[in-house]
Each structure stands twice: as C-alpha cells, then as structure tokens.
Amino acid sequence: MKNKVFEVKDLRFRYAKSNVEAVCGISFDVYEGEIFGLLGPSGAGKSTTQKIMTKLFRDYQGEILYYGKDLKTYSNAYYEDLGVGFELPVHFSKLTGLENMKFFSQLYKQRANIETLLDQVGLLEDKDRMVGEYSKGMKMRLNFVRALLNNPKILFLDEVTNGLDPKNARIIKDLIRAFKADGGTVFLTTHLMNDVEELCDRVAFIREGEIVEIATPRALKIKHGNREVRVEYFSNGKTEEAVYDLDGIGENEAFLKLIKDKEIETIHSGETSLDDIFIKVTKAKSDA
Numbered sequence: 379m380k381n382k383v384f385e386v387k388d389l390r391f392r393y394a395k396s397n398v399e400a401v402c403g404i405s406f407d408v409y410e411g412e413i414f415g416l417l418g419p420s421g422a423g424k425s426t427t428q429k430i431m432t433k434l435f436r437d438y439q440g441e442i443l444y445y446g447k448d449l450k451t452y453s454n455a456y457y458e459d460l461g462v463g464f465e466l467p468v469h470f471s472k473l474t475g476l477e478n479m480k481f482f483s484q485l486y487k488q489r490a491n492i493e494t495l496l497d498q499v500g501l502l503e504d505k506d507r508m509v510g511e512y513s514k515g516m517k518m519r520l521n522f523v524r525a526l527l528n529n530p531k532i533l534f535l536d537e538v539t540n541g542l543d544p545k546n547a548r549i550i551k552d553l554i555r556a557f558k559a560d561g562g563t564v565f566l567t568t569h570l571m572n573d574v575e576e577l578c579d580r581v582a583f584i585r586e587g588e589i590v591e592i593a594t595p596r597a598l599k600i601k602h603g604n605r606e607v608r609v610e611y612f613s614n615g616k617t618e619e620a621v622y623d624l625d626g627i628g629e630n631e632a633f634l635k636l637i638k639d640k641e642i643e644t645i646h647s648g649e650t651s652l653d654d655i656f657i658k659v660t661k662a663k664s665d666a
C-alpha cells in the first residue's frame with residue numbers, strides 16, 4: 379500500500395462574510411506518487427480546498443494530516459515541500475520573467491535552475507522582457523514553472539492549463555507527467571476533462587462543497603457508462619442511426635439483420651465520456 383501524503387477528514391470552511399460553508403465536510407486521501415484531480419463546476423469549492431491544503435486559510439474545521447501529522451501544527455518546512463500554481467497568475471508586472479523567478483526562488487532553501495525551467499516552457503527568449511508585456515498564455519506558463527522553483531515533492535495546480543493553446547497545454551501536461559515519473563505527487567483542480575483523461579490517476583467530483591464521487595477515471599466510466607453500440611447506416615438516400623445494448627449483441631436479431639442488410643457507414647461501441655459523467659454527477663441538487 380502506498381503512503382498517504384494527505385488524509386483529509388471532514389474538512390469544513392466558511393468565508394468570513396458568508397453564511398454558508400464553501401466546503402461542507404469533505405474527506406479524501408492523496409497517495410504518494412499519484413495525480414489526484416479535484417473536479418467540479420464553477421463555485422464548487424475547488425480553489426478553496428486547495429487554499430486550505432496549502433495553508434493559505436488556516437481557520438478550517440476538520441483535520442488535514444500531512445504524512446500523518448496535523449497540518450495545523452506542521453512547521454513552515456511544509457512550504458519547502460510544496461509547489462503551488464495559483465488559479466490567477468500573480469507576478470510582478472514591472473519585473474522581467476527572470477527577475478520574477480529569482481525573487482520567488484530566494485524564498486526557498488532548495489533552488490532549481492531557473493533558466494532550465496524557463497526553457498522548458500518556451501520562455502527563455504523572453505526572460506528579459508517585463509512580465510506586464512507577456513501574453514496571458516506566457517503568464518500561465520511562468521506561473522507553472524514558478525511552482526517548480528524549489529524542486530517540490532508535491533505540486534498543487536489550480537487550473538494550470540486554463541487558456542493555453544494545445545501546444546502549450548501539451549508542454550505543461552508533459553511536465554506534470556515528468557514530475558510524477560520522478561516520484562512527485564500532484565493535486566490538481568480542473569474542469570477540463572481532457573486534462574483529467576490524460577493525467578489523473580484518481581478523481582474526486584465536488585459539488586456545492588461536497589464530494590459526490592471518488593474513483594479512477596476508468597471506474598467512473600464503467601459505473602456511469604452506457605455499454606452500447608451505435609451504428610450509422612445508409613438507407614433511402616440518407617444516413618440513419620441505431621443504438622443497441624452491447625450486452626448480448628451477438629444474439630440481437632435486429633442488430634444482426636441491420637449489419638447484414640444495410641450499407642454500414644460507422645459502428646462504435648460507446649463509453650460515456652467524462653464530460654457526460656461530470657454533468658451527471660455534479661448536477662446541482664436543486665436540478666436533481
């Protein structure tokens with residue numbers, strides 16, 4: 379059994395001016411070496427959970443254990459272990475990319491090579507430009523490598539591929555995978571199901587501050603999936619579609635007759651996509 383990096387037990391949090399809890403008693407574990415995704419619609423409590431786990435918010439209820447020790451009593455050594463990619467990149471806009479990296483690097487004992495990091499996300503050529511002149515995607519990439527400045531053991535990434543073009547999103551995803559391959563643990567929040575499909579070992583769906591499912595992406599698809607076969611065929615000058623249960627398909631007379639008699643254009647066995655599962659399991663209580 380793998381080590382538990384985090385044990386989160388009945389975590390609750392309410393913002394000072396709010397009369398409802400943003401996080402309403404969630405429990406989950408994060409294991410060493412996994413990429414754990416916290417997914418859910420806007421306002422569900424993903425960023426709030428990340429901020430609590432990274433000790434930005436301390437007045438929470440419930441318990442968070444980090445390698446078995448209560449996070450509340452853990453020393454600032456905790457920050458040496460963490461790399462944090464914030465949802466909205468905050469940099470010094472009057473400083474260059476390189477100066478920003480140097481500034482944040484000084485805060486840590488461990489220091490990765492800054493130019494190597496900038497190079498990995500295609501920012502080396504722009505290192506001497508003021509960050510205020512960076513495009514949004516450039517700021518996001520700088521935000522991501524900033525999280526790696528201290529050679530962290532654990533990465534917290536809040537929507538890190540948001541707003542990136544496919545090529546840059548790929549670069550970031552490859553770096554996340556490389557981080558995991560080196561033994562790192564990743565906690566990420568997203569609402570991009572592509573990222574989940576490509577990265578996450580396990581996911582938790584959060585809805586209105588409550589966790590409604592925790593599983594591997596594959597188990598979720600099996601649980602919520604419709605096992606079906608979708609056939610597109612040509613009939614009377616146009617394309618028609620028919621859907622059959624995958625179970626017992628070999629004895630399904632209607633299906634067998636169709637593929638014997640008709641001109642088939644496509645046949646697909648269908649799994650429910652993670653997008654469909656996301657919509658289903660995070661549907662607001664009021665809509666259920």
Ligand SMILES: Nc1ncnc2c1ncn2[C@@H]1O[C@H](COP(=O)(O)OP(=O)(O)OP(=O)(O)O)[C@@H](O)[C@H]1O
Pocket residue numbers: 393394395396400418419420421422423424425426427465569
């Ligand atoms: N500073 C704040 N003060 C009061 N309420 C807040 C504050 N920040 C967030 N909230 C509320 O807490 C709830 C959870 O917000 P949170 O930012 O954690 O959502 P999220 O899941 O990260 O959403 P998104 O996908 O839009 O980033 C929301 O109802 C939100 O309005």
Ligand SMILES: [Mg+2]
Pocket residue numbers: 424425426465536
């Ligand atoms: Mg958020």
